[in-house]
Amino acid sequence: MEVKNDLPHHIAIIMDGNGRWANARGLPRGEGHRAGAESVREAVETCRQLGVGYLTLYAFSSENWNRPKKEIDSLMKLLERFLRDKLPEMLKQNVRLHAIGRLNMLPASCRKEIDQAIEKTRDNTGLNLILALSYGSREEITDAARRLAAKAVAGEIEPSDIDPSMIDNHLYTAGIPDPDLLIRTSGELRISNFLLWQISYSEIVISPKNWPDFRNADLRAAVDEYARRHRRFGTV
Template sequence: MKGPGPEEALLAQLDRSRLPRHVAIIMDGNGRWAQMRGLPRTYGHRAGVESLREVVRACVELGIKYLTVYAFSTENWKRPREEVNELMDLLVEYLYKEIEELAANNVNLHPIGRLQDLPPHAREALEMAVSRTRHNTGLVLNLALNYGGRSELVDAVRALARLVKEGMLSPEEIDESTVAAHLYTAGQPDPDLLIRPSGDFRISNFLLWQLSYTEFWLTPVMWPDFRRVHLLQALVDFQRRERRFGGLSRGEVSCCGTGS
């Protein structure tokens, strides 16, 4: 008799009551995936769309509330113009192709980044998708576009400086919660889990403020090969960890006592 497959085995280990509220993913490795196959880099980006589709569906099924994906960074403008144009066209194509499914699955699309610098056809597609999903109450899909963690912090500081200049805020009133309220992810919990495919060991200017106590899960799997089973592996591994947020582990507390 055939036993359960990898996905079924992982699902059996998963505690649905302890899933991360917020998962962040650096969708990396598209270009290398294509080059390893002798294909133009743009083929890798197209293949990566299927991975995003599958991960979004899985998050909806599992009831994860927030998913933030790094789609296009402020540094990606340095790439060849042809590749950048292809990425923008692919974004528009994705939004128009997926909008019906996103809406039907109660997904709320929330683009983050310096969106005003995107080309007009990309902004128009984003406005359409945001409008169509604005009142959805399920998964919040943060699509990071023309996004940089440092740029996000600069924009937050500028907003706070304007409030101080206008006399609506004093410097003494600025604390962590004030800064967080002026980030692109204002009102959302920080990511519990960051997934980084492609074998790299860096955060690439992604969610610099929000990742302070996030658990990292790294895999050599390139993003175009990333599937539901890999997400389940990350979630199972996440549930095995003890998150201390700068405090002591349960073992350290029991060993050392209360300190009295």
């Protein structure tokens, strides 16, 4: 089946290149992350203007826990500040926040800000903003398999009942449509353990720009590129 693209309903972004952006300017890596926060704001605003339903941002991977503690602490404080400062804007713009990943690994103060923002925006009906935090797709699939295995052991399901739809419903993204468009910045050509199940048929756009330089016009250009393509779901 071949489908002509229009506006992507769900955009997922691997926000890469904050550190390289900072290094190229002789700045600490933390400055790159702070500059990248402005690109997050623009991405949210652009998706809201375009009428995109879902935007998933790869904000902190499970592998990122291996970075120096000082950098991790800086990232967590930046996330807390971002959520605290942007909450009034999310409420005003009708943005609903979600978070996916092993959130129990985040600092308690960070989880508190996330939980508050999720609760206060839960009735919003505009753009769904999904932050992937302490997220890894292999971990997500492993957690789904464990939940299904526990249900099988408890006699709630038969192993033969397990199908792709059931797995879908046990992922962190249950109830969220698969991404139509995956964007990666910084020119890297890999998926980096991000939404491996969900992007099976996503269109992929690679931008050479580091994330802090990826702005409104770049996101719109990626959406235009998506619209020019014809999606093929297993056909020639």
